[in-house]
Amino acid sequence: MPIDLPGFDIDQFVTATLAEDLGEGGDITSAAVIPADARFVGIMDSRDAVTVAGLDIAEAFFRHLDPEVRIERLVADGDRVSANTDLMRLEGNARAMLTAERSALNTVQHLSGIATMTRHYVDRIAGTGAILLDTRKTIPGLRVIEKYATRMGGAQNHRMGLWDAAMIKDNHVAVAGGVGPAVARAKAAGIARIIVEVDRIDQIEPALAAGGTHLLLDNMGPDLLREAVALVAGRVPTEASGGVTLDTIQAIAATGVTYVSVGRLTQSAPAADIGLDFATA
Template sequence: MTEPLSLAPLPLAPLPRVMLEPVVRAALLEDLGRAGDVTTDATIPEGTRAEALLVAREAGVAAGLDVARLAFALVDPGLSVEACAADGDRVAAGARLLAVSGSARSILTAERVALNFAGRLSGVATLTRRFADAVAHTRATVAATRKTTPLLRALEKHAVRAGGGGAHRYGLDDAILIKDNHIAACGGIEAALARARAYAGHMMKVEIEVDTLEQLAEVLAAGGADAALLDNMAPETLREAVAMIGGRAVAEASGGVTLATAPAIAETGVDLLSTGALTHSAPVLDLGLDFV
């Protein structure tokens, strides 16, 4: 008997600069407003040089460091920015993440945008790592949903992966996920699956949400689903659902997934636990930029 395909995250590659630059540039323009950094221009003599360290003020998992580096580079390509850590690294309080040197004016102008991105994304990675650690004794992977900050989805999904989470789908266009409202509007599970399978190309997966074991039985009888989203089911029900699926589809548990409940849910044998909390409820990791 072959082992089921692992859904565990693969090693993380950085996002291309072409994806990051529009978001970082927009954030800098928002901060600079109509007159630029008037405080820095007023108080720091032109030509002043400085060195600064971006540090973690609490323990966590680093993420968004490439984004922070880009904020400094867009303000002043002449700045030297050295990485002291990488996305996905567990860091202790006081750990150095980036070292920046060059124009003091440029460092101060880019500081807040760099910290906003790195703190937000490190917070997502840190919370994801806590979930991933909570289910590490099982074969399950924790994954984010589309409940992301508008325009920051690629960055937040990347941070989830930095924290050891799964990618899931990125948007409406990369997979078919039939939810309860689709089923209601379409006329039922069988009809929804038939239409989805007829629409999907050979590269596109189809997942369908079910609330009960009876609905799951209907899905399995109809065929055509690559994954079943088992919504708000108690652990004992999830265990039955996994047995019914019998490896014929990916079993994803969703709804009610918290740090407290995740271990018991994962122990039912599901392949995935998905939760919007990874992105919509992650606290920002406290980071700071200090001149040295």
């Protein structure tokens, strides 16, 4: 069953991506070199150990150019696989598969890279009780699928955009005249989820008193995080954020925060090494 990605039109994405690659002249290499009726078998495989994401979208690229292509999934999104694992077997029109190859691979490499990095972070905080969150630091137009990839890696999604929760950050506070007034205005506007960024202990009580429902504890070290968590005392969820790395996340998660958010999951994940090798059918 195809993945359900509310807010993301896979068909539109595939059509636009292929149009970008094909331009006005089409795949001149395949048209010149490959007979129109030639058929190939292809194996998509991972050269490194990865957490897989994006196979549905990759399949959509191949089916868009050859609706009769035969595809066998050998793993599923979210699976952790070792190096040299076959992911997908395809058999179809050779021109179509060669034309779709790069777009399909780019997508799986990018999303699997995000899922793989995410899984490393999730593994690092195992046993602490903290939950890993992603952020809005995504490539424009790709947020839905990038956040899908973080879920495949074991994280939970933070807000999807500006619309599904208020997040009051330092610039909002500066313009509004303080944490309390900023939160109070959001509450008066009828917003149910009010995330408040605080970077000092003395901002916590004003944020809670005004109606904050989630505290983002920004750029606090472990000692300060423990103090903040103790002060909040479970009244709202707490989230550690800011400059979190694989080397620091375990100590941060162990402070008792509810969540740890990491922007680099979508901002800096390297592409996974995934290829597609063809052999005559």
